[in-house]
Amino acid sequence: MNTQANRRVGPLLAPLLGVCLLAGCGTDRSADDGRANDQPPRAQEKRAREVADAWHGSAAAAAWSKGYYPMADPTRPPESGWHSDADKRAYETGNIVRRGRLPTTGITRGKVKWRSGSTLPRPLVEPNTAYQSFAHHNSAGPRLTVTGVKLGETTITTSRGTATVPAWLFTLEGYDTPLEQVAVTPSSLPGPPVGRAGQGSADGLWSVPRLARTAPDSRALTVRATHGACDDGPVVNVLETDESIVLYATVTGARSGPCTAQTIEQDVRVELRQPLADRVVLDALTARPVPYRS
Structure with missing residues (x-):
C-alpha cells in the first residue's frame, strides 16, 4: 500500500x-x-x-x-441564526429549558438516505432523549426555551458522504426556524x-x-x-x-x-x-x- x-x-x-x-x-x-x-x-x-x-x-x-457514521455535529442551530450573543451563549452552554412535556412517539425506526441511493434503517431516539443531548443546564443567565417538537429531516456529513436523515425539529421561543437534532443513532463502531x-x-x-x-x-x-x-x-x-x-x-x-x-x-x-x-x-x-x- x-x-x-x-x-x-x-x-x-x-x-x-x-x-x-x-x-x-x-x-x-x-x-x-x-x-x-x-x-x-x-x-x-x-x-x-x-x-x-x-x-x-x-x-x-x-x-x-x-454503516452510518456521522462526521459532523448532530445538532444544528436555527437556520435564521441567533438573535443575540446571549442566545448563542445559552446554546453553547446548553442552558436550555422546555415549556411543558415533550410528546412520545410510536415510531421506533428511521431511514438514512445517501445521495448514491443507498439507504440504511436505524433506531429512532425519543424526542426527550434528543432534547437532553443539547439541553444540559437550567441555571441563571441567558437561556433558550423549547416550546414544541416535530419529526422532520435534515442532512449531515457521514463517512459515506452527505446523507438525509430523520431529525427532531425543536421550536424555540422567538424563532421562526427550528433547532435540528438528528434523530437516528450511529452504527456501532x-x-x-x-x-x-x-x-x-x-x-x-x-x-x-x-x-x-x-x-x-x-x-x-x-x-x-x-x-x-x-x-x-x-x-x-x-x-x-x-x-x-x-x-x-x-x-x-x-x-x-x-x-x-x-x-x-x-x-x-x-x-x-x-x-x-x-x-x-x-x-x-x-x-x-x-x-x-x-
Missing part, C-alpha cells in the same frame, strides 16, 4: 481536564521520553503502518463501508482489525478518542488528543494512505517523578497532504476508527 510522509502536529487549544483513564500518567520516564523530535520513533510509525495494513480489506473496513497497543507503554502511544472538526474537502482535521499531568501536551503524527489516515499520538516534555493519575484532553490540529474525502481516520493505539464527538 502506498503511504505518504508522516508529520508531527502540536497543540491547538488550552487543555480540558478529563476523567482519569489510566494510572500511567505518573510512570517514571526520562526527560527525553515522548519529547517531540525531528523524526517520530520507529516503533510508533511501525504501529501506524501495521494498523493501516490491517485495515485494508478487513471485516472492519467492510462494516465501516456499510467495528471491532479493530488488529490488537490494541499498550497505552503509555514503551512505544509511547496515547489515545485520540474523537474528532472535533472535519470537512471532506479540507486538508486539516481537529482531533481531541490525550496526555498526562506531567508533560507539556500531546503531539499527533499522521500516516496517510489512499484508504486511511492513521493518527499516532504521543506527548512532549514528559517528566519523571510523582504525578497525579489523570488524563487531560486537548484539541490538536492535524494537517493532511490530501483532502480527507472518504478516507477513514484511525487511532494507532486502538486500531479503531476515530468517531466524531463520541
